[in-house]
Amino acid sequence: MMFFTQTEQYETxxxxxxxxxxxxxxxxxxxxxxxxxxxxxxxNTVVYEANCLYNGLLDLNDPISINWIKFxxxxxxxxxxxxxxxxKLAYGYNFKVISNDLVEFCFVSYSGMKFYLxxxxxxxxxxxxxxxxxxxxxxxIYIYAEDMGIFPQVKFAEFFGRCATTxxxxxxxxxLQL
Numbered sequence: 001m002m003f004f005t006q007t008e009q010y011e012t013x014x015x016x017x018x019x020x021x022x023x024x025x026x027x028x029x030x031x032x033x034x035x036x037x038x039x040x041x042x043x044n045t046v047v048y049e050a051n052c053l054y055n056g057l058l059d060l061n062d063p064i065s066i067n068w069i070k071f072x073x074x075x076x077x078x079x080x081x082x083x084x085x086x087x088k089l090a091y092g093y094n095f096k097v098i099s100n101d102l103v104e105f106c107f108v109s110y111s112g113m114k115f116y117l118x119x120x121x122x123x124x125x126x127x128x129x130x131x132x133x134x135x136x137x138x139x140x141i142y143i144y145a146e147d148m149g150i151f152p153q154v155k156f157a158e159f160f161g162r163c164a165t166t167x168x169x170x171x172x173x174x175x176l177q178l
Contacts, residue, residue, distance in 0.1 A: 019158060020142040025071065027140075034064065034117065034127045035138045037091065039145060041152070045069045046082070046091050050117070050125035058125065063103045063117055066091055089151070109154070110176070128164055131172040136161035 024043055027036045032049040051065040052058055066087070070078040082091055088108060095105035101119040106112075115129045115138065127138045138161045145152035159172045 019144075027069070031124055032065075034125060035140055036069075037141045037143060039143045041145065041147070043071045045071075048127070052125075056123065058101065058103070058117070058119075060097050060100070060103070063095060063097075064093060064105070066093075110157075113174070128161075129159070131159055131161065131170045134170050135164040136170040137164055 020038060021040075024038050025045070027033065027045060027047065032052065034048045034050055036048065037046040038044075045068070047067050047069055049065045049067075050058060051062050066082050068080045068082065070080055072078060086092070090107075090109050092108040093105045094108060094111070095103050095117075097103055103117040105115050105117065113129060115127050117125055117127050120126045128135055129138060130136070136159070138159060140160045142158040142160070143154055144156050144158075145154045154176045156176060157174045159170075159174070161170045162168060163170050
């Protein structure tokens, strides 16, 4: 069991309270990448990818593949799947198939916001949602949570994307009081 001084606890709480820390890594776009989530607890990143079959069609039984990128102290990266609790209580998703190229989903931890996984004009996939009335393609999400008890309490989530029609940057900060 670890014990922290009050100063260490406070420093842990305040890291990232004003948004994503500048030293967090950006994940470069690649074909299957939909978006990623980073949190204030550490630099490790949850990556959401289109789960496609061999022929490029979306796997409608499990349309999104979710993994961790663990950033090691030596600069290396390690890919790991989510564990059961992470999948069922935090980063997993519930979905409904609308068509072969369109899936509606929400996070298991917050059902108040709907997202849409759809095929883009280049034949790849993207995730979109409405941010302050603008249909936005989501690129990354930053979550600020405080570790006070068994489960962290999420205080806010920041959504970064771009407008689906103009390609201009979009942003929304969602305050959560659980």
